[in-house]
Amino acid sequence: MSTPLGYDLPLGYDLPLGYDLPLGYDLIVQQLIPGYASLARLAVALLAASPRASSSGAAVLVAGCGTGAELVEARAQRPDWQLTAIDPSAEMLAASQQRLGVESISWRQTTVEDLNADGCFAGALSVLVLQSLPDDGSKLAFLTALARSLEPGGQLVLVDLMAPERSTLQSQVEAAWMGFQRASGLNADPHDLAPLTQGLHPIGEARLTALVNAAGFGDPARLFQALGYEGFLLQRRP
Ligand SMILES: C[S@@+](CC[C@H](N)C(=O)[O-])C[C@H]1O[C@@H](n2cnc3c(N)ncnc32)[C@H](O)[C@@H]1O
8 A cells, every 4th residue: 555655564454644663673673574584584694695794803884773683683693793883763672682781792873875985884784664654755865875885896785675576466465464474373562563564665676776876886686585685795885
């Protein structure tokens, strides 16, 4: 369904407008998003195998860390990485810090666009962030800032909800999505779901390719897909 605010996920709920930040985010997101439980693990494993971030002690940015799922995986798989975790939400940062402790991670309450960290990182992770930004220059500004924050040749793992295909199968995909939610026992307060489901701005692959190329990346390589959620590996051009 499209609204003036953007795309809303198909849900077996009526969501009121206006919402708070999520409580119980980690459980909800697993019940809502197929494959979420392995997304962070896969994203970190991909980056850890990249030419630059495979180096010992590589500097890695987690952009939009939320409650810390990617940070937990990064710590487990690559305890040597120098992690910088950013999020504009104080509540999300606090939740993440409570989970991981404040030591040994550089925490910043900021957007990527305001980070000003040109060429500082060997790799970056951005999971479920771009989807919330409108395609009015905001997505390009976000991707450009991410590309700038990387060393040339540095890679970004980008995971996002993509625009639905204009396909005769789309109604089946949406029905399957609702079936997945029911089978996962999703029964959350609609207020808690809203940041993950309302007012999203998914784009198609052609538009993503145009935006990432304009931002300074090469073409995206798709490495993950579960229904509408897709994960891409992007490399900053030299
Ligand atoms: C849906 S959550 C995803 C959190 C986490 N990456 C995960 O997968 O669970 C999106 C997060 O991106 C943050 N965010 C939104 N705009 C951002 C921006 N421009 N730069 C960095 N983070 C942003 C939000 O505050 C929120 O915590």
